[in-house]
Amino acid sequence: MKFPKIQTLQEVAEIIDSKYIGDPNFEVHGMNEIHVVEPGDIVFVDHPKYYDKALQSAATIILINKEVECPEGKALLISDDPFRDFNTLTRHFRPFRAINTSISLSATIGEGTYIQPNCFIGNHVKIGKNCIIHSNVSIYDHTVIGDNVIIHAGTTLGADAFYYKKRPEGFDQLLSGGRVVIEDNVGIGALCTIDKGVTGDTTIGEGTKIDNQVHVGHDTVIGKRCLIAAQTGIAGCVKIMDEVTLWGQVGVISSITIGEKAVVMAQSGVTKSIEGDKVYFGTPIDEAREKLKQFANVKKIPEILNKLKQ
Numbered sequence: 001m002k003f004p005k006i007q008t009l010q011e012v013a014e015i016i017d018s019k020y021i022g023d024p025n026f027e028v029h030g031m032n033e034i035h036v037v038e039p040g041d042i043v044f045v046d047h048p049k050y051y052d053k054a055l056q057s058a059a060t061i062i063l064i065n066k067e068v069e070c071p072e073g074k075a076l077l078i079s080d081d082p083f084r085d086f087n088t089l090t091r092h093f094r095p096f097r098a099i100n101t102s103i104s105l106s107a108t109i110g111e112g113t114y115i116q117p118n119c120f121i122g123n124h125v126k127i128g129k130n131c132i133i134h135s136n137v138s139i140y141d142h143t144v145i146g147d148n149v150i151i152h153a154g155t156t157l158g159a160d161a162f163y164y165k166k167r168p169e170g171f172d173q174l175l176s177g178g179r180v181v182i183e184d185n186v187g188i189g190a191l192c193t194i195d196k197g198v199t200g201d202t203t204i205g206e207g208t209k210i211d212n213q214v215h216v217g218h219d220t221v222i223g224k225r226c227l228i229a230a231q232t233g234i235a236g237c238v239k240i241m242d243e244v245t246l247w248g249q250v251g252v253i254s255s256i257t258i259g260e261k262a263v264v265m266a267q268s269g270v271t272k273s274i275e276g277d278k279v280y281f282g283t284p285i286d287e288a289r290e291k292l293k294q295f296a297n298v299k300k301i302p303e304i305l306n307k308l309k310q
Helices: 009-016 048-055 082-093 288-299 301-309
Strands: 002-008 019-021 027-031 041-045 061-064 075-078 156-159 164-167 170-173 179-182 193-195 201-204 279-281
Touching: 002 009, 009 019, 009 027, 009 061, 009 075, 009 082, 027 082, 041 048, 041 082, 048 061, 061 082, 156 179, 193 201, 279 288, 288 301
Parallel strands: 027 041, 041 061, 061 075, 156 193, 179 201
Antiparallel strands: 002 027, 019 075, 164 170
Protein backbone atom coordinates (compact mmCIF):
# COMPACT_ATOMS: atom_id res chain seq x y z
CA MET A 1 0.00 0.00 0.00
CA LYS A 2 1.43 3.34 -1.08
CA PHE A 3 0.61 6.49 0.86
CA PRO A 4 -1.25 9.33 -0.90
CA LYS A 5 1.94 11.38 -0.62
CA ILE A 6 5.48 10.66 0.54
CA GLN A 7 5.91 10.93 4.30
CA THR A 8 9.05 11.54 6.34
CA LEU A 9 10.35 9.19 9.01
CA GLN A 10 9.61 11.81 11.65
CA GLU A 11 6.02 12.28 10.46
CA VAL A 12 5.35 8.54 10.61
CA ALA A 13 6.97 8.27 14.05
CA GLU A 14 4.65 11.01 15.32
CA ILE A 15 1.58 9.12 14.06
CA ILE A 16 2.47 6.05 16.14
CA ASP A 17 4.27 7.95 18.93
CA SER A 18 7.49 5.98 18.53
CA LYS A 19 11.22 6.56 18.69
CA TYR A 20 13.08 6.40 15.38
CA ILE A 21 16.64 5.79 14.22
CA GLY A 22 17.65 7.53 11.02
CA ASP A 23 17.39 10.84 9.23
CA PRO A 24 14.16 12.64 10.27
CA ASN A 25 13.59 13.43 6.57
CA PHE A 26 14.11 9.84 5.41
CA GLU A 27 11.39 9.19 2.79
CA VAL A 28 8.56 6.75 3.52
CA HIS A 29 6.48 5.81 0.48
CA GLY A 30 4.17 3.15 1.92
CA MET A 31 3.85 -0.04 3.97
CA ASN A 32 3.73 -3.70 3.03
CA GLU A 33 4.09 -7.27 4.18
CA ILE A 34 7.53 -8.77 3.88
CA HIS A 35 6.83 -10.86 0.76
CA VAL A 36 5.87 -7.79 -1.29
CA VAL A 37 7.97 -4.96 0.18
CA GLU A 38 9.84 -2.49 -2.00
CA PRO A 39 12.33 0.28 -1.21
CA GLY A 40 10.50 3.07 0.59
CA ASP A 41 8.13 0.65 2.37
CA ILE A 42 7.65 0.00 6.07
CA VAL A 43 7.68 -3.64 7.18
CA PHE A 44 6.95 -4.73 10.74
CA VAL A 45 8.63 -7.46 12.77
CA ASP A 46 7.95 -8.44 16.39
CA HIS A 47 9.85 -11.70 16.91
CA PRO A 48 13.66 -12.16 17.09
CA LYS A 49 13.37 -15.18 14.80
CA TYR A 50 12.45 -12.86 11.91
CA TYR A 51 14.62 -9.81 12.68
CA ASP A 52 17.29 -10.63 10.09
CA LYS A 53 14.73 -11.40 7.39
CA ALA A 54 13.05 -8.03 7.92
CA LEU A 55 16.30 -6.08 8.22
CA GLN A 56 17.69 -7.63 5.03
CA SER A 57 14.45 -7.33 3.06
CA ALA A 58 13.80 -4.77 0.33
CA ALA A 59 11.96 -2.59 2.88
CA THR A 60 13.91 0.49 3.91
CA ILE A 61 11.95 1.26 7.10
CA ILE A 62 11.67 -1.48 9.73
CA LEU A 63 9.05 -1.20 12.48
CA ILE A 64 10.65 -3.31 15.21
CA ASN A 65 10.30 -3.95 18.95
CA LYS A 66 14.00 -3.79 19.81
CA GLU A 67 16.83 -1.36 19.15
CA VAL A 68 19.24 -3.11 16.78
CA GLU A 69 22.02 -1.95 14.50
CA CYS A 70 20.42 -0.16 11.57
CA PRO A 71 21.57 -1.40 8.16
CA GLU A 72 23.07 1.22 5.87
CA GLY A 73 20.50 3.06 3.79
CA LYS A 74 17.62 2.10 6.07
CA ALA A 75 15.77 3.51 9.08
CA LEU A 76 14.09 2.03 12.17
CA LEU A 77 10.87 2.77 14.00
CA ILE A 78 11.10 1.44 17.57
CA SER A 79 7.80 0.23 19.02
CA ASP A 80 6.78 -1.85 22.02
CA ASP A 81 4.07 -3.42 19.82
CA PRO A 82 4.79 -3.30 16.05
CA PHE A 83 1.61 -5.25 15.22
CA ARG A 84 -0.52 -2.62 16.97
CA ASP A 85 1.32 0.27 15.35
CA PHE A 86 1.12 -1.28 11.87
CA ASN A 87 -2.66 -1.29 12.41
CA THR A 88 -2.50 2.33 13.55
CA LEU A 89 -0.83 3.28 10.26
CA THR A 90 -3.44 1.35 8.26
CA ARG A 91 -6.23 3.20 10.08
CA HIS A 92 -4.50 6.51 9.44
CA PHE A 93 -3.74 6.11 5.74
CA ARG A 94 -6.68 3.92 4.67
CA PRO A 95 -9.48 4.46 7.20
CA PHE A 96 -12.90 2.85 6.91
CA ARG A 97 -15.34 5.40 5.50
CA ALA A 98 -19.03 4.56 5.72
CA ILE A 99 -21.37 5.62 2.94
CA ASN A 100 -25.17 5.88 2.90
CA THR A 101 -25.71 4.98 -0.75
CA SER A 102 -25.53 1.68 -2.64
CA ILE A 103 -22.96 3.06 -5.08
CA SER A 104 -20.29 5.43 -3.79
CA LEU A 105 -20.01 8.77 -5.53
CA SER A 106 -16.25 8.16 -5.79
CA ALA A 107 -16.73 4.90 -7.73
CA THR A 108 -16.14 4.93 -11.50
CA ILE A 109 -18.12 2.62 -13.78
CA GLY A 110 -17.25 2.11 -17.43
CA GLU A 111 -19.45 2.46 -20.47
CA GLY A 112 -21.71 -0.51 -21.19
CA THR A 113 -21.46 -1.97 -17.69
CA TYR A 114 -24.67 -3.20 -16.03
CA ILE A 115 -25.17 -3.17 -12.27
CA GLN A 116 -28.13 -5.31 -11.17
CA PRO A 117 -30.31 -4.45 -8.14
CA ASN A 118 -29.12 -4.63 -4.52
CA CYS A 119 -25.41 -4.36 -5.30
CA PHE A 120 -22.99 -2.40 -3.13
CA ILE A 121 -20.12 -0.51 -4.80
CA GLY A 122 -17.67 1.01 -2.30
CA ASN A 123 -15.41 4.04 -2.22
CA HIS A 124 -12.89 4.50 -5.04
CA VAL A 125 -13.95 1.29 -6.81
CA LYS A 126 -13.08 1.19 -10.51
CA ILE A 127 -15.14 -0.98 -12.87
CA GLY A 128 -14.27 -1.19 -16.55
CA LYS A 129 -16.36 -1.37 -19.71
CA ASN A 130 -18.99 -3.95 -20.69
CA CYS A 131 -19.14 -5.72 -17.33
CA ILE A 132 -22.17 -7.44 -15.79
CA ILE A 133 -22.47 -7.27 -12.00
CA HIS A 134 -25.41 -9.45 -10.95
CA SER A 135 -27.64 -8.83 -7.95
CA ASN A 136 -26.45 -8.74 -4.34
CA VAL A 137 -22.76 -8.44 -5.21
CA SER A 138 -20.68 -6.47 -2.68
CA ILE A 139 -17.55 -4.72 -3.95
CA TYR A 140 -15.52 -3.18 -1.14
CA ASP A 141 -13.45 0.02 -1.27
CA HIS A 142 -10.55 0.39 -3.73
CA THR A 143 -11.37 -2.74 -5.74
CA VAL A 144 -10.29 -2.56 -9.40
CA ILE A 145 -12.21 -4.49 -12.08
CA GLY A 146 -11.21 -4.60 -15.74
CA ASP A 147 -13.30 -4.80 -18.92
CA ASN A 148 -15.73 -7.59 -19.91
CA VAL A 149 -15.93 -9.06 -16.41
CA ILE A 150 -18.99 -11.04 -15.24
CA ILE A 151 -19.65 -11.42 -11.50
CA HIS A 152 -22.61 -13.56 -10.43
CA ALA A 153 -25.04 -13.03 -7.59
CA GLY A 154 -23.98 -12.93 -3.97
CA THR A 155 -20.22 -12.66 -4.53
CA THR A 156 -18.10 -10.46 -2.25
CA LEU A 157 -14.88 -8.78 -3.37
CA GLY A 158 -12.59 -7.18 -0.80
CA ALA A 159 -13.45 -8.67 2.59
CA ASP A 160 -10.74 -8.50 5.27
CA ALA A 161 -7.81 -10.92 5.37
CA PHE A 162 -8.07 -13.81 7.83
CA TYR A 163 -4.96 -12.71 9.74
CA TYR A 164 -4.81 -12.63 13.56
CA LYS A 165 -2.31 -12.34 16.40
CA LYS A 166 -3.11 -14.38 19.50
CA ARG A 167 -3.02 -12.34 22.68
CA PRO A 168 -3.92 -13.30 26.28
CA GLU A 169 -7.28 -11.54 25.95
CA GLY A 170 -8.10 -13.07 22.54
CA PHE A 171 -7.31 -12.62 18.85
CA ASP A 172 -6.18 -9.25 17.49
CA GLN A 173 -6.85 -8.72 13.78
CA LEU A 174 -4.26 -7.30 11.42
CA LEU A 175 -6.24 -4.69 9.55
CA SER A 176 -6.46 -4.93 5.77
CA GLY A 177 -5.57 -1.90 3.67
CA GLY A 178 -4.96 -3.66 0.36
CA ARG A 179 -7.10 -4.22 -2.72
CA VAL A 180 -8.69 -6.80 -5.00
CA VAL A 181 -7.70 -6.47 -8.66
CA ILE A 182 -9.75 -8.33 -11.29
CA GLU A 183 -8.25 -8.19 -14.77
CA ASP A 184 -10.08 -8.22 -18.14
CA ASN A 185 -12.38 -11.04 -19.28
CA VAL A 186 -12.61 -12.73 -15.87
CA GLY A 187 -15.73 -14.68 -14.89
CA ILE A 188 -16.63 -15.13 -11.22
CA GLY A 189 -19.45 -17.43 -10.14
CA ALA A 190 -22.14 -16.98 -7.51
CA LEU A 191 -21.38 -16.78 -3.76
CA CYS A 192 -17.62 -16.45 -4.14
CA THR A 193 -15.46 -14.57 -1.63
CA ILE A 194 -12.21 -12.90 -2.64
CA ASP A 195 -10.35 -11.21 0.23
CA LYS A 196 -8.31 -8.06 -0.28
CA GLY A 197 -4.60 -7.95 0.43
CA VAL A 198 -3.35 -6.95 3.84
CA THR A 199 -1.36 -4.13 2.23
CA GLY A 200 -0.94 -5.38 -1.35
CA ASP A 201 -3.26 -6.78 -4.01
CA THR A 202 -5.20 -10.01 -4.35
CA THR A 203 -5.16 -10.47 -8.12
CA ILE A 204 -7.22 -12.56 -10.55
CA GLY A 205 -5.50 -12.69 -13.94
CA GLU A 206 -6.93 -12.02 -17.36
CA GLY A 207 -9.33 -14.62 -18.73
CA THR A 208 -9.52 -16.70 -15.56
CA LYS A 209 -12.87 -18.37 -14.82
CA ILE A 210 -14.01 -19.10 -11.27
CA ASP A 211 -16.98 -21.35 -10.46
CA ASN A 212 -19.52 -20.91 -7.67
CA GLN A 213 -18.64 -20.90 -3.94
CA VAL A 214 -14.89 -20.42 -4.31
CA HIS A 215 -12.81 -18.66 -1.65
CA VAL A 216 -9.57 -16.81 -2.47
CA GLY A 217 -7.45 -15.62 0.45
CA HIS A 218 -5.55 -12.36 0.92
CA ASP A 219 -2.62 -11.43 -1.32
CA THR A 220 -3.05 -14.50 -3.50
CA VAL A 221 -2.16 -13.99 -7.17
CA ILE A 222 -3.97 -16.13 -9.73
CA GLY A 223 -2.54 -16.09 -13.23
CA LYS A 224 -4.14 -15.79 -16.65
CA ARG A 225 -6.66 -18.25 -18.14
CA CYS A 226 -6.98 -20.45 -15.05
CA LEU A 227 -10.03 -22.62 -14.30
CA ILE A 228 -11.11 -22.98 -10.67
CA ALA A 229 -14.09 -25.24 -9.96
CA ALA A 230 -16.73 -25.05 -7.25
CA GLN A 231 -16.00 -25.08 -3.50
CA THR A 232 -12.27 -24.68 -3.91
CA GLY A 233 -10.56 -22.90 -1.02
CA ILE A 234 -7.29 -21.03 -1.60
CA ALA A 235 -5.41 -19.61 1.38
CA GLY A 236 -3.49 -16.35 1.51
CA CYS A 237 -0.24 -15.47 -0.28
CA VAL A 238 -0.53 -18.28 -2.86
CA LYS A 239 0.91 -17.89 -6.37
CA ILE A 240 -1.02 -19.72 -9.06
CA MET A 241 0.66 -19.45 -12.43
CA ASP A 242 -1.05 -19.21 -15.85
CA GLU A 243 -3.46 -21.86 -17.19
CA VAL A 244 -3.74 -23.85 -13.96
CA THR A 245 -6.85 -25.99 -13.40
CA LEU A 246 -8.18 -26.68 -9.89
CA TRP A 247 -11.16 -29.03 -9.87
CA GLY A 248 -13.92 -29.09 -7.25
CA GLN A 249 -13.23 -28.88 -3.51
CA VAL A 250 -9.48 -28.50 -3.84
CA GLY A 251 -7.83 -27.01 -0.75
CA VAL A 252 -4.62 -24.97 -1.05
CA ILE A 253 -2.46 -23.98 1.95
CA SER A 254 -0.84 -20.55 2.21
CA SER A 255 2.42 -19.27 0.75
CA ILE A 256 2.98 -21.91 -1.94
CA THR A 257 3.29 -21.81 -5.73
CA ILE A 258 1.34 -23.88 -8.27
CA GLY A 259 3.23 -24.11 -11.53
CA GLU A 260 1.98 -23.18 -14.98
CA LYS A 261 -0.57 -25.55 -16.57
CA ALA A 262 -0.73 -27.81 -13.51
CA VAL A 263 -4.00 -29.73 -13.07
CA VAL A 264 -5.21 -30.63 -9.56
CA MET A 265 -7.97 -33.25 -9.40
CA ALA A 266 -11.05 -32.87 -7.22
CA GLN A 267 -10.87 -33.02 -3.41
CA SER A 268 -7.08 -32.82 -3.34
CA GLY A 269 -5.13 -30.99 -0.66
CA VAL A 270 -2.25 -28.92 -2.05
CA THR A 271 0.15 -29.03 0.91
CA LYS A 272 3.31 -27.90 -0.87
CA SER A 273 4.48 -26.07 -3.99
CA ILE A 274 4.00 -28.14 -7.14
CA GLU A 275 5.55 -28.00 -10.60
CA GLY A 276 3.66 -27.12 -13.75
CA ASP A 277 2.59 -29.32 -16.69
CA LYS A 278 1.61 -32.25 -14.42
CA VAL A 279 -1.60 -33.76 -13.06
CA TYR A 280 -1.92 -34.07 -9.27
CA PHE A 281 -4.26 -35.84 -6.85
CA GLY A 282 -4.72 -36.67 -3.18
CA THR A 283 -3.90 -35.37 0.28
CA PRO A 284 -1.06 -34.83 0.77
CA ILE A 285 -0.71 -33.95 -2.91
CA ASP A 286 1.28 -36.12 -5.29
CA GLU A 287 1.39 -36.77 -9.03
CA ALA A 288 -1.87 -38.48 -9.91
CA ARG A 289 -0.33 -41.66 -11.37
CA GLU A 290 1.85 -42.16 -8.31
CA LYS A 291 -1.04 -41.51 -5.92
CA LEU A 292 -3.34 -43.93 -7.72
CA LYS A 293 -0.61 -46.60 -7.60
CA GLN A 294 -0.38 -46.05 -3.84
CA PHE A 295 -4.13 -46.56 -3.48
CA ALA A 296 -3.97 -49.73 -5.57
CA ASN A 297 -1.18 -51.07 -3.37
CA VAL A 298 -3.15 -50.28 -0.20
CA LYS A 299 -6.03 -52.39 -1.52
CA LYS A 300 -3.62 -55.33 -1.81
CA ILE A 301 -2.67 -55.24 1.89
CA PRO A 302 -5.46 -57.66 3.10
CA GLU A 303 -4.47 -60.12 0.38
CA ILE A 304 -0.79 -59.91 1.40
CA LEU A 305 -1.65 -60.38 5.08
CA ASN A 306 -3.77 -63.45 4.31
CA LYS A 307 -0.88 -65.01 2.40
CA LEU A 308 1.47 -64.34 5.31
CA LYS A 309 -0.93 -66.11 7.71
CA GLN A 310 -1.00 -69.25 5.59
